[in-house]
Amino acid sequence: MNRLFRAPTRWLRLSLDEYVDRMKAGWIGQMVGVGWGGPTEFRYTGAIIPEQEIPAWRPEMVNQFWQDDLYVEMTFLRTLERYGLGVSIRQAGIDFANSRYPLWHANRQGRENLRNGIAPPDTGHPQFNPHADDIDYQIEADFSGLIAPGIPQAAIDLGEVFGRLMNYGDGVYGGQFVGGMYAAAFFEKEPVKIVEAGLQCIPSRSQYAETIRDVLRWYRQYPRDWQRTWELVEQKYNGNPDCRRFSCTQGNFNIDAKLNGAYIVMGLLYGQGDIERTVVISTRCGQDSDCNPSNAAGILFTTIGYSRLPERFKSHLDTRASFAHSDYTFEKLVDVCVKLARQAVVRYGGRVERNGNGGEVWQIPVKPPRASRLVQSWSPEPPSGVRYSPGEMARIRELPWARALAKSFEEWAPGWSLHHCGEDMDPGLHPEWNGRKNVFMTHPLDRQTPCVIVRTVEIPADRKVLLRLTVGHHPGGDWTLVVRANGEELLRQTVGEKTAQNGWLDVTVDLSRYAGQKVRIELLNEPNGWSWEAGYWAKIDIETH
Structure with a gap:
């Protein structure tokens, strides 16, 4: 009805x-x-x-x-x-x-x-x-x-x-x-x-x-x-x-x-x-x-x-x-x-x-x-x-973000690897940043966990070996650069307006004391206040003289 x-x-x-x-x-x-x-x-x-x-x-x-x-x-x-x-x-x-x-x-x-x-x-x-x-x-x-x-x-x-x-x-x-x-x-x-x-x-x-x-x-x-x-x-x-x-x-x-x-x-x-x-x-x-x-x-x-x-x-x-x-x-x-x-x-x-x-x-x-x-x-x-x-996975061509970022970093700095990078501020390679070309930006994972860049190298017994870095900061913040070798802290340096010139800081660390050894080098982008904590890397070089 x-x-x-x-x-x-x-x-x-x-x-x-x-x-x-x-x-x-x-x-x-x-x-x-x-x-x-x-x-x-x-x-x-x-x-x-x-x-x-x-x-x-x-x-x-x-x-x-x-x-x-x-x-x-x-x-x-x-x-x-x-x-x-x-x-x-x-x-x-x-x-x-x-x-x-x-x-x-x-x-x-x-x-x-x-x-x-x-x-x-x-x-x-x-x-x-x-x-x-x-x-x-x-x-x-x-x-x-x-x-x-x-x-x-x-x-x-x-x-x-x-x-x-x-x-x-x-x-x-x-x-x-x-x-x-x-x-x-x-x-x-x-x-x-x-x-x-x-x-x-x-x-x-x-x-x-x-x-x-x-x-x-x-x-x-x-x-x-x-x-x-x-x-x-x-x-x-x-x-x-x-x-x-x-x-x-x-x-x-x-x-x-x-x-x-x-x-x-x-x-x-x-x-x-x-x-x-x-x-x-x-x-x-x-x-x-x-x-x-x-x-x-x-x-x-x-x-x-x-x-x-x-x-x-x-x-x-x-x-x-x-x-x-x-x-x-x-x-x-x-x-x-x-x-x-x-x-x-x-x-x-x-x-x-x-x-x-x-x-x-x-x-x-x-x-x-x-x-x-x-x-x-x-x-x-x-x-x-x-x-x-x-x-279906074969049809997904793009890598997960962390893997894609790590791959990009390894292409930018052969021999180095990137770990614990956070997503804030959209890290990655910048064709230009603050007057420098091909700058890689990193960010701490969280307030307690720094982003870490790692490489293991053999230090020659009869040469002087220097680690040379050029690092920058965001205009609105600063961060702490830490350099370690085999777990030993060699450098702790604030990278910010008071330490950098025109936004950039050149750093040299002598590695000659490890002559004849295999050394694990760690570069830390460590947070120090959680405001614009990105690290900008224009150069990471190991020089042998």
Whole structure:
């Protein structure tokens, strides 16, 4: 009986031209938001950014092709272009593992896990990724809604493929929430309804959903006072450890997906459809204050459409420039999104038709989204224990970061090896640093563990042997250079502003006392305060006279 009287499916109608118009605007919105907020990123953490600190918009700021928010999305889109919307999470992981761009936090750890043979979804599991609730997938999930107009389920499903590479629980839900808002923005302009549509895409009992419900409630209580809502968000979600249980705690910033998701929503709600208000409010909330306005502006611009955007936001867009680490120009990106969105329409029960003028029109069935199953990073389910097969590992060309760095160092300083190098400040070979060419940068592993450079050499019995080093420091900090031979400390020297000239210090250590012996030489980049502790090595030579 219920089947006989079931209400007919409601359909949404979207022309190809209208889709392209809104999708293009969504990408431009991301670029506008990240470019506008970029100068403020992490400068204000736990404080509202003063209005005078927000830069004025300039049209040339739109070309943000080098931003990680964007170039990671290009990898995901390329995977979908090659393998379709049904791509496996294992294949998505292989493609992400082979990316070569800089990454941080959950993205970086997830990629390292992949390169070490851990197969997804374990790569984002809290047992293997201490950044599981970080913001990473949230800032790169825009694509999932931009290729899913009116199809929130597609954004959810794409989050289960791509978001699980690096995140878990709320870290994944943040991306699914963002994707769901984009999917709604093709047909809805009212910010509250867009936020509520995104909320339907995540588990209702998740802390992320609780956060968004709180922001909606406080917005209704204080519709003209976004700073009061910011204070309430700050008290509950930044100052309360129960609401920050599995995101990065390094430094004084907070990149928990929930907190920053609240700032996206605040920009949308209090911006009330105005571009500048939306971006400025989302930015002034602080923390990751370029990524949050990027999400907010992308969603808002999708509601507006490219043809209706003010000229100052699109006049200087370079449509032929390529996104960093990608072959996609803006023009190619648009074409790929059209291809994938057309696939999504059909895959999720829609139809591709022609109107009376021969134009392409998409008929999209309205279906309530089915949120992912609730999991929590602080009380996770057991990992699946899956690993990549030898055949799959053969397709991962990039080495894990530590091995790749060690190989690069050995090529730079033959005979020497690198150990316990930390990831802070992105160590590696610099073609030029502070006036010197081919400088290798290292960093201590942590506050107690120095980075160590090692070589074992035979000291001739009848020659004078000197170790000559040229080392530098970051302008904002210093570090301690320690030289050991067979465990004996030969030198301990601060490398900093007071000891170096123009940022560089020349050091000579006489090794002749070890004549006729085999000696293990250790050079330590030792921390002495944990502020800009990188060691810069312009020369490591052993001279025999």
